[in-house]
Amino acid sequence: MDFDQVLANRQSIRKFKSTEISDETIREILNLAQLAPSAGNLQAYKIKIVKTEDGKIKLKEATFTRSFIKQESVLSAPVLFVICADQMESEKVFKTRGSDLYAVQDATIFAAYLQLAITAKGLASVWVGSFVEEDVRSVLSLPKNLRPIIIIPCGYSDEEPKPRQRKNLNELII
Numbered sequence: 001m002d003f004d005q006v007l008a009n010r011q012s013i014r015k016f017k018s019t020e021i022s023d024e025t026i027r028e029i030l031n032l033a034q035l036a037p038s039a040g041n042l043q044a045y046k047i048k049i050v051k052t053e054d055g056k057i058k059l060k061e062a063t064f065t066r067s068f069i070k071q072e073s074v075l076s077a078p079v080l081f082v083i084c085a086d087q088m089e090s091e092k093v094f095k096t097r098g099s100d101l102y103a104v105q106d107a108t109i110f111a112a113y114l115q116l117a118i119t120a121k122g123l124a125s126v127w128v129g130s131f132v133e134e135d136v137r138s139v140l141s142l143p144k145n146l147r148p149i150i151i152i153p154c155g156y157s158d159e160e161p162k163p164r165q166r167k168n169l170n171e172l173i174i
């Protein structure tokens with residue numbers, strides 16, 4: 001798959017086959033994704049990989065209680081990557097700009113690369129932002145300095161993605 005195809009093929013998938021993903025493939029995906037740029041090359045993010053039924057049930061409960069979107073099938077994917085901003089790590093170098101902005105940007109850019117790496121490996125994913133951070137932090141026992149920013153469920157697609165609309169470029173270029 002060339003890069004243009006990776007970009008075109010990455011579409012949000014919300015239904016996954018139960019087929020497992022090997023640890024080797026997960027490592028290959030993470031190794032590609034961590035090529036993403038980060039402020040001062042600090043890579044001020046941490047990744048929690050949730051694969052157990054127990055972990056997924058806890059995350060579903062956490063997101064079901066107070067989320068706007070119910071994520072049942074999405075959070076049943078074989079692997080859930082929970083991307084957290086490591087605010088303290090960035091703060092040490094960049095002060096409040098690091099804790100308030102750069103750590104979040106590092107985590108966000110990593111997640112975008114992660115979705116592309118997943119696509120390049122013939123797998124699918126979706127970006128899940130609709131959750132209450134405190135609830136996710138609590139069920140995963142994350143330390144206070146880690147802010148859960150994005151959950152990326154990943155697996156083999158079990159749905160045909162719908163054609164998607166994008167704005168006309170004239171609306172974006174000002």
Ligand SMILES: Cc1cc2nc3c(=O)[nH]c(=O)nc-3n(C[C@H](O)[C@H](O)[C@H](O)COP(=O)(O)O)c2cc1C
Nearest residue numbers: 010011012013014069074126127128129130131164
């Ligand atoms: C910041 C952000 C938050 C999102 N949160 C959710 C979410 O909680 N649940 C979900 O199903 N999709 C979520 N999405 C996915 C978007 O709905 C999706 O990317 C958008 O509709 C465009 O479709 P595409 O990804 O197929 O191009 C989120 C995307 C972004 C960037």
